[in-house]
Amino acid sequence: MPKKRIIKFNEAINEAMVTAMNLNKKVLCFGLGVDDPKRIFNTTKNLKEKFGSDRVFDTPTSENAMTGVGIGMSLKGYYPVMVHQRLDFFLLAMDQLVNSAAKWHYMFGGQQNIPITIRLIVGRGWGQGPTHSQSLHSWFAHIPGLKVVMPSSARDAKGLLLSSIFDKNPVIFIEHRWLHNTTSEVPVKKYLTPISKPKIIKKGSDITLICISYMTIEAIRAVDFLEKENVSVEIIDLRTISPINYSIINNSIKKTGRFLVLDIGNEKYGVASEIISTITIKLYKYLKNPPNKITLPHIPTPTSFGLTKDFYPTYRDIIFEVLKMLKKKTLKNKIPVLKNLHDVPGNWFTGPF
Amino acid sequence: MVLIRVVEEMIANKYRENKMRCPTHLCTGQEAISSAVSANLKIQDTVVSTHRSHGHYLGKGGNVDKMIAEIYGKSSGCSKGYGGSMHLIDLNVNFMGSTAIVGNSMPIGIGLGLSSKLENYNNISCVYFGEGCTEEGIFHESVNFAITKKLPVLFVCENNLYSVYSGLNVRQPKNRKIHKMVEGMGIKSFNGDGNNVIDVYKLTNKAVKYIKQNNKPAFLEFKTYRWREHCGPNYDNDIGYRTEKEYLDWKKKDPIKNYIKFLTNKNIFKLEYLKRIDKSIISKSIKAFNFAEKSKFPSKNDATKNVYA
Numbered sequence: 001m002p003k004k005r006i007i008k009f010n011e012a013i014n015e016a017m018v019t020a021m022n023l024n025k026k027v028l029c030f031g032l033g034v035d036d037p038k039r040i041f042n043t044t045k046n047l048k049e050k051f052g053s054d055r056v057f058d059t060p061t062s063e064n065a066m067t068g069v070g071i072g073m074s075l076k077g078y079y080p081v082m083v084h085q086r087l088d089f090f091l092l093a094m095d096q097l098v099n100s101a102a103k104w105h106y107m108f109g110g111q112q113n114i115p116i117t118i119r120l121i122v123g124r125g126w127g128q129g130p131t132h133s134q135s136l137h138s139w140f141a142h143i144p145g146l147k148v149v150m151p152s153s154a155r156d157a158k159g160l161l162l163s164s165i166f167d168k169n170p171v172i173f174i175e176h177r178w179l180h181n182t183t184s185e186v187p188v189k190k191y192l193t194p195i196s197k198p199k200i201i202k203k204g205s206d207i208t209l210i211c212i213s214y215m216t217i218e219a220i221r222a223v224d225f226l227e228k229e230n231v232s233v234e235i236i237d238l239r240t241i242s243p244i245n246y247s248i249i250n251n252s253i254k255k256t257g258r259f260l261v262l263d264i265g266n267e268k269y270g271v272a273s274e275i276i277s278t279i280t281i282k283l284y285k286y287l288k289n290p291p292n293k294i295t296l297p298h299i300p301t302p303t304s305f306g307l308t309k310d311f312y313p314t315y316r317d318i319i320f321e322v323l324k325m326l327k328k329k330t331l332k333n334k335i336p337v338l339k340n341l342h343d344v345p346g347n348w349f350t351g352p353f
Numbered sequence: 354m355v356l357i358r359v360v361e362e363m364i365a366n367k368y369r370e371n372k373m374r375c376p377t378h379l380c381t382g383q384e385a386i387s388s389a390v391s392a393n394l395k396i397q398d399t400v401v402s403t404h405r406s407h408g409h410y411l412g413k414g415g416n417v418d419k420m421i422a423e424i425y426g427k428s429s430g431c432s433k434g435y436g437g438s439m440h441l442i443d444l445n446v447n448f449m450g451s452t453a454i455v456g457n458s459m460p461i462g463i464g465l466g467l468s469s470k471l472e473n474y475n476n477i478s479c480v481y482f483g484e485g486c487t488e489e490g491i492f493h494e495s496v497n498f499a500i501t502k503k504l505p506v507l508f509v510c511e512n513n514l515y516s517v518y519s520g521l522n523v524r525q526p527k528n529r530k531i532h533k534m535v536e537g538m539g540i541k542s543f544n545g546d547g548n549n550v551i552d553v554y555k556l557t558n559k560a561v562k563y564i565k566q567n568n569k570p571a572f573l574e575f576k577t578y579r580w581r582e583h584c585g586p587n588y589d590n591d592i593g594y595r596t597e598k599e600y601l602d603w604k605k606k607d608p609i610k611n612y613i614k615f616l617t618n619k620n621i622f623k624l625e626y627l628k629r630i631d632k633s634i635i636s637k638s639i640k641a642f643n644f645a646e647k648s649k650f651p652s653k654n655d656a657t658k659n660v661y662a
Contacts, residue, residue, distance in 0.1 A: 065495045071461050072465040076465060076468035099452065100452065106660055168662035
C-alpha cells in the first residue's frame with residue numbers, strides 16, 4: 001500500500017488553490033497580502049510565481065469595493081477567490097456581500113450567477129481580542145443565496161475549497177486560525193468534497209456531538225476520557241453551515257436520542273440555536289434528553305491573558321456537559337487538564353496573529 | 354432622449370392606476386446624459402447603473418417592452434419580475450444591471466473594467482451614479498482602484514443636486530467641485546452641462562477617446578435636474594425642500610426642447626420630420642405598456658426559485 005501523505009491545513013489550502021488555478025485559467029486570487037512576504041499564513045505561497053500578477057494580486061485596503069470587483073469579474077465568467085486575514089475586516093464589505101453577491105442571481109431572474117469564494121480567517125488567542133477573533137458565520141448563514149463552508153481538517157479544506165471555488169454561488173469559506181497547523185492525510189490528486197454534507201468523524205450510540213469548525217478538534221479530544229467512562233459518542237463535523245443537508249444528522253439523532261451542538265460563535269441567535277430548533281421541531285419524539293449547546297459566552301472577546309482564561313470552551317467543558325446529559329457523575333478535577341497555556345494552540349505559537 | 358421622456362411620462366401618468374407596484378425613480382429632465390453618453394458606447398461596452406436607471410437602460414438599447422413589464426412585475430419583464438424598476442438588466446446590449454443601494458453597482462462596474470483589461474481592453478465599462486454616491490466610502494475605493502489598475506472605466510456622475518430630499522448644502526462643503534476633487538485623486542476628468550445633449554456628446558467622446566488611447570479611466574460630471582419627485586410620479590416642489598422657481602429655471606433648460614430648437618433653427622431637420630419620429634416613439638411606448646398589461650404575473654411558486662444557481 002502506498003504511504004499516506006500527511007500535510008498541514010494551510011498547505012492543503014495552498015494545494016487547492018494551485019489545483020484550481022491549473023484547472024481553469026479564469027480562477028483568480030486577490031486580497032490584501034496575497035503576494036506579500038507572509039503569503040496569508042503560507043496559504044497563497046508561490047501562486048503569483050506560478051500564475052502571474054494578472055491572476056494573483058494584492059489590493060488596496062478597500063474591502064467593500066474589492067468584493068464588488070470580484071462580483072463584476074464573476075459576471076464575465078471568472079472565479080474570484082478573495083482572502084481576508086481576519087474575518088472582522090470583511091465586515092466593511094457587507095453591502096457588496098448581502099445586497100449584491102447574495103442577491104444577483106435572484107433579483108435578475110436567474111440570468112447571471114456569482115461564483116465568488118471569500119476566504120475568511122477567524123483569529124483566536126494571543127490577545128486577538130474583540131475585533132480580531134469574531135466568528136460571524138451565523139450572520140452569513142442568515143442570508144439566503146450565500147453558502148457558508150467551515151472545514152475542520154486539512155483533507156476537507158482542500159476538497160471543500162475546490163468545491164467552493166467552482167460552485168456557481170457565492171461561498172463564504174471560513175478557516176479557523178488554530179486549524180492552520182493541524183495535519184491530516186490529504187490525497188495529492190484533485191477531489192471535490194460535497195458542500196452541504198456533514199461528515200461522521202466517529203461512530204457512537206449514546207449521544208451525537210454536532211461540531212462546527214475548530215470545535216471538532218475539541219470533541220475528538222474528549223473521546224478517550226468519555227469512552228473510559230463508558231460513554232459512546234458519535235461525532236459529526238458539520239463542515240457546511242448553510243445550506244445544511246440534515247439527513248446524516250437526523251439518522252444519527254434517531255439512533256442516539258441525544259445531541260449537543262458545539263459552536264465557535266457567540267451563544268445567542270447563532271447557528272447552534274438554529275440547529276437545536278430545527279432538530280427539536282422535527283425529531284422531538286426521538287429525544288431522550290433536552291438538547292444543549294456549548295458556545296462562546298455572549299460577550300465580546302476579551303484581550304488579556306487573565307480575562308480569556310475561561311472564554312473558549314475546551315474538551316473539558318464537552319466532557320462535563322456530556323456526562324451531565326447522561327446523568328453520570330464525575331468530578332471536574334478527574335478530567336485531564338490542558339497541556340498548553342489556554343491562549344495558544346500549542347506552545348510553538350507565539351503570535352503575533 | 355424622446356423615447357426616455359415619453360416612457361417616463363407615461364409611467365408617471367399611469368402610476369396611480371396602482372398596477373406598477375414598486376418604488377420607481379423617474380429621470381424626466383435628465384435624458385440628455387443617458388442618450389449622449391450611450392451614443393458614444395458600442396454594444397460590447399458594459400453599463401451598470403443605479404436606482405434611477407430607466408434612461409441608462411433605454412439609452413443603451415435595452416428592450417422597452419421588457420422594462421415596462423418588469424415595472425409591472427410580470428414574468429415577461431427583463432428580470433422576470435424578481436427585480437422591479439430598480440433592478441433592470443438586458444444582457445443582449447450589455448446592460449449588466451442596475452441596483453438600488455447608493456454606490457452599490459460602482460465597484461461591480463470596476464470589476465467589469467478589470468475583466469476587460471485582462472482581455473486586452475476589448476471594451477469600456479461605463480458606470481452611472483449620482484453626486485450622492487461621491488459621499489460614499491465605496492466611491493473613493495472604486496475610483497482609487499480604477500486609477501491604480503489603469504482600468505477602462507468611464508465614470509458618469511449625474512449631479513442633480515439632491516439626494517432624496519437633502520440638498521447639497523447639508524451633504525458637501527460649499528463650492529465643492531466633484532470633477533476637481535477626483536482630479537486630485539489622479540483621474541482625467543471633464544465636466545459640462547448635463548442638459549445640453551451636444552455638450553454631453555462631445556465631452557463623452559473626448560473621455561472615451563482618452564480611455565482608449567491611454568488605457569486609463571476617465572470621469573465625467575454633468576449638472577442636471579430631475580423634474581419629478583425623488584421616487585414616484587408626482588411633482589414635489591410644494592413640500593419645501595426645493596422651490597417652484599428653481600424647478601421652472603431648470604425646465605427652461607429642457608434638453609429636448611432646446612435640442613429641437615437647435616435642429617430646426619439650423620435647418621438640420623424639419624419640425625414635421627421630428628414630429629413623425631415622436632409619433633413612432635409614442636406608439637412604441639404604448640405597445641410596451643400593452644405588452645406589460647397583457648403579460649402574466651410569475652406564480653407564487655416561482656418565489657422560491659433562483660435563490661441558488
